[in-house]
Amino acid sequence: MTLLFSVVINPLQIALALLLAVLLTQTVPLVGLWRTFILLPVAVPQIVSAIIWGVLFRPDGPFNSVLVALGLPAVPWLTSPDMALWSIVIICSWVGVGYWMTFLVAGIKDIPETLYEAAQLDGAGPWRRFTNITLPGLRRPLLFVLVADTVANFLVFAPVRQLTRGGPEGSTNLIMNTIFERAYQIGDLPAASAATTILVLIVVVVVGIQFRLLPGKD
Secondary structure, three states, rough: HHHHHHHHHHHHHHHHHHHHHOOOOOOOOOHHHHHHHHHHHOOOHHHHHHHHHHHHHHOOOOOHHHHHHOOOOOOOOOOOOOOOHHHHHHHHHHHHHHHHHHHHHHHOOOOOHHHHOOOOOOOOOOHEEEHHHHHOHHHHHHHHHHHHHHHHHOOOOHHHHHHHHHOOOOOOOOOOHHHHHHHHHOHHHHHHHHHHHHHHHHHHHHHHHHHHHHHOOO
């Protein structure tokens, strides 16, 4: 389940963070205010975020109230095996997208403005400038974000523990929740230690890949 969670959330978070980073480095009205709103969730502790989203995702909560008012059926956000994992993805992305965006914004600002000016004079449109200048210029920040985001999502615990406890039907039973239950509820310390060892090995491999692929000095 942790692997499925990572496969879903990692590209989603990175794509949204990249989109916001590109948009918020353009001439946008009130850009500072928008950045503040997007970064605000980062300052909220994970357990508090989980509680807030737990209220929003309640069967009689605000989200379902809006859906019902629009004539749509209520969604079993945290009680359906088909929806629960997606709900955790939404909660984690609420925090993660803004956090990873800051690294990409810094990377974009490091790209010389003269490159964009020259490309514009040559008639390059926004898409060509993005693919030929922005993406190559972001290769190091993007690789760092990819690796760090992967590691962070392997360690997700608070939203799962607070809202679903691995359910329903094990659909959100991520590895950190499994380790917690094995160690502190079942008392199976050998199994918890084995799962922790596997997790540490995965993290070491991912970080090793980062150092292997990270470009050298330009």
